[in-house]
Amino acid sequence: MKNHKGTVEYFFRLIFLICGIAAVFCVLAISVYLLISGIPAIREIGLKDFLFGPVWKSERNQFGILPFILTSIYGTAGAVILGVPLGILTAVFLAKAAPPRIAEIIHTCVELLAGIPSVVYGLTGMTVLVPFIQKIFNLSSGACLLSAILVLTVMILPYIISVSETALRAVPKEYEEASLALGATKTETWFKISIRAARSGIIASIIQGVGRAIGEAMAIIMVSGNVANMPSIFGSVRFLTTAIVSEMSYAAYGSLQRNALFSIGLVLFLFIMLINGLLRLVSERGSNK
Amino acid sequence: MKAKNIVTLFFALLAVVALISSCGGVQGNVATNGSTSMEKVIGVLSEQFMNDNPNVNITYDPTGSGTGIEAVKNGTCDIGLASRALKSSETGLVGTVLALDGIAIIVNKDLSVGDLTVQNISDIFTGKITNWKDLGGEDLEISCIGREAGSGTRDGFESVTETKDACILAQELTSTGAVISAVGSNKNAIGYASLSAVEGQDAIKAVKVDGVDCSEATVRDGTYKIQRPFTLVTREGEELSAAAKAFFDYITSSVANDLIRQAGAVPVA
Numbered sequence: 001m002k003n004h005k006g007t008v009e010y011f012f013r014l015i016f017l018i019c020g021i022a023a024v025f026c027v028l029a030i031s032v033y034l035l036i037s038g039i040p041a042i043r044e045i046g047l048k049d050f051l052f053g054p055v056w057k058s059e060r061n062q063f064g065i066l067p068f069i070l071t072s073i074y075g076t077a078g079a080v081i082l083g084v085p086l087g088i089l090t091a092v093f094l095a096k097a098a099p100p101r102i103a104e105i106i107h108t109c110v111e112l113l114a115g116i117p118s119v120v121y122g123l124t125g126m127t128v129l130v131p132f133i134q135k136i137f138n139l140s141s142g143a144c145l146l147s148a149i150l151v152l153t154v155m156i157l158p159y160i161i162s163v164s165e166t167a168l169r170a171v172p173k174e175y176e177e178a179s180l181a182l183g184a185t186k187t188e189t190w191f192k193i194s195i196r197a198a199r200s201g202i203i204a205s206i207i208q209g210v211g212r213a214i215g216e217a218m219a220i221i222m223v224s225g226n227v228a229n230m231p232s233i234f235g236s237v238r239f240l241t242t243a244i245v246s247e248m249s250y251a252a253y254g255s256l257q258r259n260a261l262f263s264i265g266l267v268l269f270l271f272i273m274l275i276n277g278l279l280r281l282v283s284e285r286g287s288n289k
Numbered sequence: 290m291k292a293k294n295i296v297t298l299f300f301a302l303l304a305v306v307a308l309i310s311s312c313g314g315v316q317g318n319v320a321t322n323g324s325t326s327m328e329k330v331i332g333v334l335s336e337q338f339m340n341d342n343p344n345v346n347i348t349y350d351p352t353g354s355g356t357g358i359e360a361v362k363n364g365t366c367d368i369g370l371a372s373r374a375l376k377s378s379e380t381g382l383v384g385t386v387l388a389l390d391g392i393a394i395i396v397n398k399d400l401s402v403g404d405l406t407v408q409n410i411s412d413i414f415t416g417k418i419t420n421w422k423d424l425g426g427e428d429l430e431i432s433c434i435g436r437e438a439g440s441g442t443r444d445g446f447e448s449v450t451e452t453k454d455a456c457i458l459a460q461e462l463t464s465t466g467a468v469i470s471a472v473g474s475n476k477n478a479i480g481y482a483s484l485s486a487v488e489g490q491d492a493i494k495a496v497k498v499d500g501v502d503c504s505e506a507t508v509r510d511g512t513y514k515i516q517r518p519f520t521l522v523t524r525e526g527e528e529l530s531a532a533a534k535a536f537f538d539y540i541t542s543s544v545a546n547d548l549i550r551q552a553g554a555v556p557v558a
Contacts, residue, residue: 058438059454131474140430140477141459222467225460226437236459246463250325250439257439 031269038266041259050263056228056238058247063260065243065267071145071231072240072271075220076213078149079156084206086153087160091202092190094161095168107165114158122222125151130223137234143225145237151219156209163208167201168194200282207279214271217241240268316344317532323350323357323370326441327519330388330552331370334540337548345532358382361522367533369522372445384520387540388554391484391508391516392446393495395469397476402426404497407514411450413479416457421477432459434471434480446481449515469493481515484508485553508555519554 042050045063053064090110094103125147133150134142171194179189195202217239225236226246238246244261251258321331328351335347352360354371358379361369375384394410396402402424405413412418414433422428435458436443442465447453459478462468468480473492484503487495495503498514507513521537523529529537539545546556 057454126470127474134475134477141432141434141475143460143471221463226463227458227461236461238461246437246461247439249463250437 034262034266034269037259037262039263041256041263042266044256045260045263050260051267054230056243058251058257058260061256063256065240065264067228067230068238068240068243068264069267071224071237072214072268074231075145075148075152075224075237075239076210078145079152079213080206080210082149082153083156083160083209087157087205087209088164088195088202090157090161091164091168091205092195095165096190096194097186110158110161113154114162118155118216118219119222121151121155122219125219125223139234141225141236143223143236144234145224145231146233148220148224148237148239151223152213152216155216155219156213159209159212160205163205164198164202167198167205170201171197200285203282204279207275207282211272211275211279214275215241215268217245221245240264240271244268314342314344315532315535316342317346317530319345319347319368319530319533319536320366321347321349321357321368321370322352322360322366323522324354324372324441324519325351325439326372326390326444327370327387328441330519330549330554333548333552334545335536337545338536338539342532342535345536347536358522361524364524367523367529368537371520371522372441372517373448374518374520375522381525383523383525384518385523385537385541386518386557387521388519388549388556389508389516390441390445390519390554391503391505391513392442392449392481393484393487393503394479394481394498394515395472395487395490395493395495396479397472397474398492398494399476400426400429400494402496403494404500406499407450410498410515411452414450414452414456414458427476429477431479432475432477433457434460434462434468434478436465436468436481437461437463442481442483445517446515449517483553484555485550505555509557516555 041063045053050063050065051069052066053062054066055062055064056067090106094106098106126143129150130142130147132142133139133144133147175193175197176189179193180186184192220239221242224239224242226238226242227236228238228243229235231237244264247257248261251261321335328349331349335349339345339347349370350357350360350366354373357366357369358371358375360366362379362382369382371384372390375382394405400421402421405424409418409424413431414435418424419431420428421431433456435446435456447456460471462471465482465486468482469486469490470492472478472480473490484495484505487493487503497503501507501512501514503513503515508516521541523537528534541558543556543558546558549556
């Protein structure tokens with residue numbers, strides 16, 4: 001009987017281990033594959049020409065990804081600038097100010113927002129947002145960096161809101177009560193005590209939003225115009241992600257173009273790793289405090 | 290018991306029939322090589338042919354028209370694929386037109402401009418004409434919508450209008466459907482798409498080119514200018530292998546017309 005129990009225990013431990021290893025294996029396999037397939041093109045083009053070359057014209061074998069890198073950075077920065085205040089204020093409202101009933105409704109909506117597939121964001125953006133932008137700014141085409149930023153803003157909002165909200169709710173009641181007892185108003189307490197105390201959680205939420213924004217492809221390929229220009233707010237632009245998507249299907253196997261697309265993937269991967277590293281740093285610091 | 294016997298007999302017979310039919314017919318490899326634009330047509334045709342003749346294996350190397358012609362000349366493939374007519378300098382080869390690729394120039398249905406010349410189109414896409422009013426239309430800035438590098442439609446459009454590498458685009462989209470819906474929702478826009486994809490779309494219209502409507506009939510009789518031939522290239526005075534000949538005969542016969550249409554091209558057989 002005891003022996004039998006031990007066997008089952010052992011068996012399940014093995015299964016858990018295998019599951020754990022599967023995840024590790026996937027990450028390793030992808031990293032190694034990206035490195036192997038991404039490095040040849042960089043070597044052939046030259047790291048400097050690849051990263052800082054201002055012209056991408058695959059039909060003429062010009063592979064400079066500076067426009068993509070800048071577009072990805074600008075697009076993400078734009079989404080963060082718009083999304084963070086909106087997200088944090090919503091989180092404060094949900095965690096502190098809102099009557100429970102209303103908070104619940106908004107909370108459900110935010111969760112739904114997170115669950116909408118990105119292609120639906122793109123489709124809605126393309127059919128509603130792009131013509132709208134075109135009209136109010138009197139452009140010849142509304143597919144531009146601004147449209148992409150707006151779509152990304154909406155996409156990262158739920159992440160910022162829900163993570164920040166959790167952090168704000170975790171702020172010890174005593175802090176706020178002490179502040180109120182000292183004569184501070186509720187608003188003063190929220191901004192000066194609650195947000196400050198929840199700082200590391202809020203920063204983590206922002207970084208998570210950045211990660212989401214920089215890796216998004218499907219939604220923005222439909223609203224950004226997708227021409228490899230240097231970024232400008234009303235110009236047609238191409239992101240790191242969309243650059244891969246838009247040319248992969250036609251790039252001949254083994255060609256420099258295809259390899260260069262993998263190299264873009266590698267650059268994107270490094271960006272995401274950087275952001276993840278940052279996230280870990282922030283959350284570790286938060287828990288040490 | 291008896292019923293079981295009959296069923297067994299039936300299956301045995303079926304197996305024999307299957308065996309015989311698979312033994313018969315042609316067998317071997319057919320290598321095709323060339324135009325990337327013909328991928329869809331050749332894909333559909335070879336798939337059907339390999340289904341009908343399980344002992345034939347057809348390969349397709351998407352290398353480009355020039356390379357395909359070179360390959361058939363060197364004998365490294367059976368049939369070369371070119372999305373243009375053979376040049377007079379390419380001797381020793383025979384070109385057979387498999388199908389025609391008509392490219393419709395599309396604008397929003399509300400735009401008053403409905404007739405352009407090839408020169409107009411080329412000027413629009415290279416940025417020499419930037420407003421519809423210069424072409425007798427509304428005072429709207431023109432927004433050019435094209436396809437991504439490597440697209441067969443883009444290649445076809447740019448080679449006929451002689452705008453290779455010179456197009457200034459506002460949007461570069463990755464599918465025919467995306468181009469059609471982008472043009473359909475934007476009165477400033479002009480784009481191009483395969484003829485077959487444009488039919489039945491309400492939000493857009495295909496403009497006349499040099500006064501000729503874009504339709505299967507005008508593509509076939511050659512009056513519609515923005516088109517190019519999908520050409521099968523073989524060596525002059527040399528027999529194809531049995532399998533290659535069977536494939537060649539099949540795809541150039543009228544039996545293949547529906548499949549060619551399905552792949553978005555205009556059949557000529």
